[in-house]
Amino acid sequence: MKAILSNIDYVVSVILFTIGLYGLVFKHNVFKKLLALNILETSVYLFYIALGDVRLGRITTSWAKSPYVKDALAAWTGKEIMVNPIPTGLILTAIVVCVCITAFSLSLVVKLYQYFGTLDTRKITALKG
């Protein structure tokens, strides 16, 4: 129980991943598949950002030099905290790529509905033979 509580972000991320994978495999609607893909990607974001958390980390010298940031942080949290910037930066890239994929796939979904009149993958049977 203690292990679950200390790793609760990872566990939630894994549950979200499974939900997304389930929807991606077993839903027949193309639009629902797309939503499931978004849920799956969100689980990956959560996992990475939880990885980048560093508790008990001290404020860095580059931050402490800036009175603007130091005052804002001190007023906000009351203590010195920091995170590892690499996972956050990587996830920013991943979010942008996810938005690109979603925009392009939604345009394909619109065209698919106009072409076949349905979004059910069992009824979309253009492929012969």
Add this chain to the structure above:
Amino acid sequence: MFLMFFVFLLLTIIVVLQLPPIGDPHVPPYAGYLSPDTPVDEITKQSNAVGLYYNRGAIRDCGSPSAITAMILDFRGYDTLYETTVIFLAMIAALSVLVGKPRKKEYHEPWIGLVRYTVVGTVIKKIVPFMVMYGLYVIFHGEVSPGGGFQGGVILGASFVLYALIFSYEEGEKKMPSDALRIVNALGPFMYAFVGLVGVVTGYTFLANKVIKGIPHGIEGTLFSSLPLLLIELGIGFGVGSIITHVFYGYVTERPFTLDSPSPQSSPSRGEGKDEGGGPYR
């Protein structure tokens, strides 16, 4: 089938519980985080200390107090350069898929929008200027606090999308015409390459932002922290906002795709369909 996913879930939870607790500073990559006064040049000699180097070298190498902005715009500048290119290309791909042949006249219906509800129209009319202001705030504060071009650009785009969604598309087109959007669309990669080429012209390398002497850099720690990063943030912000709005306009003004030589499969089913006679998404 359900059983398979339960087994998968169970296995992954078991694996995840083997990881060290969240935020544990004693794992090897974070070994240097506990002593705050290690000089920056010492950090690079350790392995696994890239994040620590980004944190502590942000002001010295980029002039930006926010380590994440300094990292994605300067240390990993090529990554973000091609990221802006990717979102620009995605917009081009989505728009080129969405636009088919010109729509016949009888299919054209003006979009009334949700403005027939008085409360919605009034509230949105009051909210949209504040959304634009907040988007600009997030863009300009990207160097000193959480925020930046992508986030602020999405807020800007969301405000225009909201306006065009509640009032009609024609009203949104009057406020933010798509001809203007077409000019601003490529501003992200363009501004990035422009700022990078300043380094080449003045005799340094591509994207040598802080290293260049002789151009103003701003005062570290204030709002005007670093001129190259501010230019890049502005370019990315306006570019992403216009791309979001333009993709939305593309969905609204989408035209049906018809082949030149119709086969039985290719005749679109709009005649038989349920979607005949309703909604703007035709």
